[in-house]
Amino acid sequence: MRHIVKETPSKDEFLAWQRIAGVDKKKFVNTNGKKYKEMGLKDTIDTMSDADLFELISGDGMLVKRPILVGDDFVLIGFKLKEWEERF
Template identity: 80%
Template sequence: MDFEIRHIIKETPTKEEFLAWQGIAGVDKKKFVNTNGKRYKDLGLKETIDSMSDAELFGLLENDGMLVKRPILVGDDFVLIGFKKAEWETREW
C-alpha cells in the first residue's frame, strides 16, 4: 500500500481538506478536535465549539495543528480519526 506521512503540526491540513474528510467520514466536526489538548482548554473551545460552523472550526484547525486529533488516516473511501484499536484492526486494507 502506498502512503504519505504528514507531520500534522508542520503540514496542517486545510479547511477544505477537513470539510472533504468530514463528508467521507460522515462525522460531526468535533471528531477532528483534540479535546484533551492544552490548546483546546486554553482557547475555551468547550464553551464555543457548538456555536461554530464546520467551516469556522476547520479554519481554526488549519491554523493550529495542535488542535487536531491525531492520527488521521485518509483513504479513497474512508477516514479514521484518532486511534481506536478495534476500528483499525477490523479495517479491510
C-alpha cells in the same frame, strides 16, 4: 505521510474528510489538548460552523486530533484499535 502539527491540513481538506467519514466536526478536534482548553473551545465549539471550526484548527495542528488516516473511501480519526483492526 504528513506530520499534522507541522503540515496542518486545510479547511477544505477537513471538510472533504468530514464528508467521507460522515462524522461531527468535533471528531477532528483534540479536546484533550492544552490549546483546546486554553482557548475555551469547549464553550464555543457547538456554535461554530463546520467551516469556521476547520478554518481555526487548520491554523494550529495542536488542535487537531491525531492520527488521521485518509483512504479513498474512509477516514480514521484518532487511534481506536477496534476501528483500525476492522479496516485492516
